[in-house]
Amino acid sequence: SIYTRTTDPFNPARVAEILRLVELGPDLAEAQREEVRVMLSSYADIFALAVSEVTPVEGAVYAPKIPEDVKFSTKIHQRPLTQPQAVYLHQQVDILTEAGIIRPIHPRDVKCVSP
Template sequence: IFTRESQPFKPTRVEEILRQITIGDDLTDQETAQVKALIAEFADVFALSVSEVRQVEGAVHKLNIEPNAKFSTKVHQKPLTPPQRRYLHKKLQTMLDTDIIEPCEPGQVKCVSPTTLAQKTH
């Protein structure tokens, strides 16, 4: 869905994509080679960082919510530790800088949900 803008098929980039992808061990050697070849062929659709994510022209995301639906706007956020807060603010700033998210005015907020930071297992 998303494409990279410069050298999407550069061998070192393709190698990094393959390094980050887990291919099941239930495939034969031939099937694994086919999967790797397919990934290399379509390397331009993989984002190695948030900064590589691009909007898809014409794509629209719509939530089918009843017009009169009511959601909680009271914040029930568990306090974050200083390291958690720094981590979250850095991630939010990256998403703001790359236009993945945009700020909104308090009056535009229709629903809130607490932020949960989960550590990856790998």
């Protein structure tokens, strides 16, 4: 597997995938391109190849300071999704939930909906 950021970040297959995904502009000479490839390889541990490889930053918490008496709109302004869109969206939500990026919430607990 190439998804070894936390167990083996310099796994050759993982490094090869990172190098494959990073696009280098045509304005670099071949020597410069090789220098960039070497640098990318040496920093392979900072690249996440999937959402599940993103690690939380310790102490980083999003805590907006919104007064208790402020009311936001909770009306959803969204057109219905087509079947393929719904399938894709649900897959992405599952991926983000499994990675711990988002969590389920009961509709009554929603305080604000972004358009």
